[in-house]
Amino acid sequence: MRIKIASRSSDLARIQAFQVASSLKTLEPSLEIEHEFRSSLGDQNLDVPLASWGSKGVFTQDFFEDLKSGKFDMVVHSWKDLPTEERAGTMVVATLPRADVRDLLLVPKHVWEKAEATLTLLSSSPRRSYNLREFQEYLPKKLGIEFKNVRGNVPTRIEKMFSENAGLILAKAALDRLLSAPELEFEPTRERLRERLKECHFMVLPLSLNPPAAAQGALAIEIKSDRKDLKELLGKINHQETFDAVKWERTTLKSYGGGCHQKIGVVALPKSYGTWKLLKGVTDQGEILNRDDLESVQSPLPKANKKEDIFPLTPDENSWFDRKREKIPPPPCSALWVAKAEAWPEDYKFGGIVWVSGMLSWKKLAQRGVWVNGCAEGLGEEEPQLQELCPKLEWKKLTHKAAAYEAGLASYELVPKEAKYSPDLTGKTHFFWMSASSFKRANELFPKELENGHHGCGPGLTYQFLAAQKLKNPPKIFLNLQSFLNEVLPP
Numbered sequence: 001m002r003i004k005i006a007s008r009s010s011d012l013a014r015i016q017a018f019q020v021a022s023s024l025k026t027l028e029p030s031l032e033i034e035h036e037f038r039s040s041l042g043d044q045n046l047d048v049p050l051a052s053w054g055s056k057g058v059f060t061q062d063f064f065e066d067l068k069s070g071k072f073d074m075v076v077h078s079w080k081d082l083p084t085e086e087r088a089g090t091m092v093v094a095t096l097p098r099a100d101v102r103d104l105l106l107v108p109k110h111v112w113e114k115a116e117a118t119l120t121l122l123s124s125s126p127r128r129s130y131n132l133r134e135f136q137e138y139l140p141k142k143l144g145i146e147f148k149n150v151r152g153n154v155p156t157r158i159e160k161m162f163s164e165n166a167g168l169i170l171a172k173a174a175l176d177r178l179l180s181a182p183e184l185e186f187e188p189t190r191e192r193l194r195e196r197l198k199e200c201h202f203m204v205l206p207l208s209l210n211p212p213a214a215a216q217g218a219l220a221i222e223i224k225s226d227r228k229d230l231k232e233l234l235g236k237i238n239h240q241e242t243f244d245a246v247k248w249e250r251t252t253l254k255s256y257g258g259g260c261h262q263k264i265g266v267v268a269l270p271k272s273y274g275t276w277k278l279l280k281g282v283t284d285q286g287e288i289l290n291r292d293d294l295e296s297v298q299s300p301l302p303k304a305n306k307k308e309d310i311f312p313l314t315p316d317e318n319s320w321f322d323r324k325r326e327k328i329p330p331p332p333c334s335a336l337w338v339a340k341a342e343a344w345p346e347d348y349k350f351g352g353i354v355w356v357s358g359m360l361s362w363k364k365l366a367q368r369g370v371w372v373n374g375c376a377e378g379l380g381e382e383e384p385q386l387q388e389l390c391p392k393l394e395w396k397k398l399t400h401k402a403a404a405y406e407a408g409l410a411s412y413e414l415v416p417k418e419a420k421y422s423p424d425l426t427g428k429t430h431f432f433w434m435s436a437s438s439f440k441r442a443n444e445l446f447p448k449e450l451e452n453g454h455h456g457c458g459p460g461l462t463y464q465f466l467a468a469q470k471l472k473n474p475p476k477i478f479l480n481l482q483s484f485l486n487e488v489l490p491p
Contacts, residue, residue: 380460
């Protein structure tokens with residue numbers, strides 16, 4: 001069987017087409033695959049801001065016409081470039097596993113050092129400029145943020161960042177694919193990008209503040225609707241989990257009008273414990289959107305009889321320890337995972353990558369002048385970090401003494417408070433745990449309540465610990481304390 005795959009002619013589009021071809025050849029080694037690369041209408045009009053095009057597929061429409069006429073068999077798109085409206089005569093039938101959905105902020109080091117009042121960020125996305133209005137709280141300098149339109153492929157935009165003495169926001173998936181493409185023809189691009197990245201600070205922008213464009217990081221494989229042979233073939237490489245998530249995102253965006261002019265970010269992230277869904281922005285009619293919840297696969301916890309049966313009602317109540325500071329030398333590593341901001345010693349200096357467990361820790365460290373590169377957003381240490389962007393990092397975890405096993409650095413010791421100064425859990429029935437150490441201490445003082453109680457926690461190590469305990473009721477995963485309270489507070 002011989003098939004022709006079309007795509008745009010940029011390095012990124014070629015890489016994506018080659019990924020699809022490689023997946024097909026792995027499945028069917030006898031396939032003969034030909035490629036056709038060309039520029040699109042959107043590539044030829046770089047002076048026009050994307051938002052002004054409305055909902056028309058400026059990177060895909062001319063491919064659509066030729067696909068219908070039979071000039072090629074399939075087109076590989078960045079799925080976010082496709083219009084949300086269905087197109088008669090063709091259909092998207094498959095995708096590959098999704099790349100990182102998050103946006104990436106790059107700032108040349110010399111630009112950051114000289115920035116005093118305002119930081120200019122290049123981006124043509126109304127979504128980013130709206131949702132990142134308050135992002136300066138997470139920068140280690142008090143700067144205003146000004147957005148400026150930019151067009152062009154990834155290498156072009158990065159060069160413009162340097163020539164215009166500005167920062168740049170782009171889809172991390174695009175940069176990751178350029179950096180990890182195995183084909184030799186992309187080696188000059190990879191090397192140039194690596195050189196430029198060495199000159200930059202970067203931040204992986206948090207999804208809870210800045211959900212991506214619908215379908216960001218996903219590929220779309222489009223064929224003629226009557227090609228049942230190709231639909232069957234592509235079904236064998238389709239990543240259904242990604243396909244279903246993207247369909248929900250695009251349907252959601254379409255319900256608000258669709259189009260790249262929209263100030264709306266939306267994403268569905270499937271996890272083993274459920275699907276994290278985020279929707280943030282403002283519609284053309286001025287409706288504020290702010291959804292951030294987990295569609296759990298676990299059974300709901302029963303409601304508490306009364307509010308006083310729940311612990312804690314605020315994070316401040318969960319106070320079981322005093323902290324005794326430990327002196328530590330500069331860590332022998334290139335990257336630090338910071339369990340919480342309190343683990344970072346005063347006047348501590350570290351020149352490597354800094355990754356934090358949650359948004360509050362990010363903000364606290366930024367206020368102390370620390371450049372934070374990214375955050376797990378409370379989802380646990382197994383969340384993806386920087387495999388493509390920084391593939392050879394040596395990590396250490398900055399935490400307390402009892403948790404600093406293997407790859408840990410102990411910056412403090414937890415000293416249990418006397419029972420009379422600890423929280424009183426007598427008669428409590430519902431608990432949310434922010435760490436295994438808190439559960440252990442509480443269990444020493446209130447074993448009966450904990451054995452028979454209903455427990456919630458975030459994903460990650462705390463959940464793994466709780467799931468291994470001999471509890472009457474299995475623990476349930478929540479994104480945060482507030483989502484736990486929403487479920488268990490009495491009506």
